[in-house]
Amino acid sequence: MEQPTSNTQVDRNLAPHSRDWAWRFWPLVPIYPYGKRRTLRTEIVKDRIWTFDQVQGILYVVVPIRMTVIKLEAGGLLVYAPIAPTTECLRLLQELVDEYGDVKYIILPTISGLEHKVFVGPFARQFPQAQVFVAPGQWSFPLNLPLTWLGFPWKRTQVLPADSSQSPFGQEFDYAILGPIDLGPGKFAEVAFFHRRSRSLLVTDSVISIPEDPPAIVQLDPYPLLFHARDDGFDLVQDDPATRRKGWQRIALFACFFRPSALEPVEFGQSVRDAWKASDRSRKAYFGWFPFRWKADWQRSFNTLRGGGRLLVAPILQTLILNRAPQETLAWAKQVASWPFERVIPCHLDASVAADSHQFRQAFSFLELSSNTPNLPEADFQLLWEIDAFLNKTRLVPPAKEKV
Known part of the structure; x- marks a missing residue:
C-alpha cells in the first residue's frame, strides 16, 4: 500500500488577513471562518493524489472540509468535492496543473451538502475547460431552482450517468450512487468514487475517521x-x-x-x-x-x-438520515465494499484512512438486526433522538424504517 507523502504547503510569511485567503461569497453560508480561509495541500499518493484542506464550523466547533485531486492517466486532473477557490487554493492547484495538465473534471458528489455545493460554481469558473458532473437528484431550498440559477455553468454541467462505465473517466474510476433518500423537504445522496490504480476510495459524508490529534489545518x-x-x-x-x-x-x-x-x-x-x-x-x-x-x-x-480511529458513520447520519433507507444504504455499502480499496479519503476529519472493504462494510452494521458490533453509548445520542422524535411527530420527514 502506498503511503501518504508529506507535502503540506504553508506560507507562514503571509499576513493574518492576507488577500490570498479571502472568500467573498461567505455570506451564502455564513459559518466560521467567514471571509478568510486558509488552504493546506497534502500529497497522499506520490505524483497521483492530493488533498486540499480548509476549515469550517459553528461556535468554534471547527472541522476540516476537504477537496481531493487525482492525476488522470491520460493527463490532466479530476477534482472531487471542490472547496472555496481562494487565491491560495488556486495557487496550490495551479502548481499541479503546471506539472500534470488542466483540470478536466469537477465532481459534486452530494445533493444536500450546501457546504460542498456552494463552491462548485465559483470553482468551475476558474477552469472554463473543465466538465462538471453532479450527483443525481440535485435540489435547493426554499425554492428548487435550476442548477444554472445556482451558478453552475450550464453548457458543461451534467448529471453523473447511473453506470460509471458510461462516464468519460470510466476507465479509471468506478462510482456508486447512494440515494436520493427522501427526507421530506429535502433529500440526501452521495457518490463514492473508487480510483482503481491507487486503490483509493473517495467519500463525502458517509463515513469518517476521527484522529486523536487535531488535523494540521485546524492548528493554523x-x-x-x-x-x-x-x-x-x-x-x-x-x-x-x-x-x-x-x-x-x-x-x-x-x-x-x-x-x-x-x-x-x-x-x-x-x-x-x-x-x-x-x-x-x-x-x-x-x-x-x-x-x-x-x-x-x-x-x-x-x-x-x-x-x-476506525471507520464509522457519523451519529447524525445514523439517527436522522440513513435509517430512513436501511435496505438501500446497505445495498450501496455492499457495492462499495466490492472494490479492492486500501485507503479511504473522506471530505471531513481524518484525511487518509488505511481501511479495506470489510472495515467499510462494518461501519454500516448499525442498520442490521443481526449485528454484533458494539454500539456507541446511548446517552450520547439523547439530543439526536429528541430531534428525530420531533421530526417524526411533526411529520417533517418520513419515519425511520426497521433494521434489515
Whole structure:
C-alpha cells in the first residue's frame, strides 16, 4: 500500500488577513471562518493524489472540509468535492496543473451538502475547460431552482450517468450512487468514487475517521482548540500540544453528537452572569459566554467514539438520515465494499484512512438486526433522538424504517 507523502504547503510569511485567503461569497453560508480561509495541500499518493484542506464550523466547533485531486492517466486532473477557490487554493492547484495538465473534471458528489455545493460554481469558473458532473437528484431550498440559477455553468454541467462505465473517466474510476433518500423537504445522496490504480476510495459524508490529534489545518488558528479545551468559562489554558489535543477531542464530540453526555449545559441566565466574571471577554470569545461545563469522564466518551480511529458513520447520519433507507444504504455499502480499496479519503476529519472493504462494510452494521458490533453509548445520542422524535411527530420527514 502506498503511503501518504508529506507535502503540506504553508506560507507562514503571509499576513493574518492576507488577500490570498479571502472568500467573498461567505455570506451564502455564513459559518466560521467567514471571509478568510486558509488552504493546506497534502500529497497522499506520490505524483497521483492530493488533498486540499480548509476549515469550517459553528461556535468554534471547527472541522476540516476537504477537496481531493487525482492525476488522470491520460493527463490532466479530476477534482472531487471542490472547496472555496481562494487565491491560495488556486495557487496550490495551479502548481499541479503546471506539472500534470488542466483540470478536466469537477465532481459534486452530494445533493444536500450546501457546504460542498456552494463552491462548485465559483470553482468551475476558474477552469472554463473543465466538465462538471453532479450527483443525481440535485435540489435547493426554499425554492428548487435550476442548477444554472445556482451558478453552475450550464453548457458543461451534467448529471453523473447511473453506470460509471458510461462516464468519460470510466476507465479509471468506478462510482456508486447512494440515494436520493427522501427526507421530506429535502433529500440526501452521495457518490463514492473508487480510483482503481491507487486503490483509493473517495467519500463525502458517509463515513469518517476521527484522529486523536487535531488535523494540521485546524492548528493554523489554534483559538477554537483552546476555547474548547476549557472546562468552564473561568478556566485559563495554555497553548501547548496537550491542550490543543484536549480541545480537538471535545470538538469531535460536539461535531458528532451536538450535545454529548459528557457535556453539562449551564442555565442561560447563569451563563450570562458568569460571562461578566469571565477572564476572557474579547469579541472572539463571545464576550466570555460559555454555556456549558465538561464532566470529568469526557475522555472516555471520546475514546469510545473514536474506537481507535476506525471507520464509522457519523451519529447524525445514523439517527436522522440513513435509517430512513436501511435496505438501500446497505445495498450501496455492499457495492462499495466490492472494490479492492486500501485507503479511504473522506471530505471531513481524518484525511487518509488505511481501511479495506470489510472495515467499510462494518461501519454500516448499525442498520442490521443481526449485528454484533458494539454500539456507541446511548446517552450520547439523547439530543439526536429528541430531534428525530420531533421530526417524526411533526411529520417533517418520513419515519425511520426497521433494521434489515
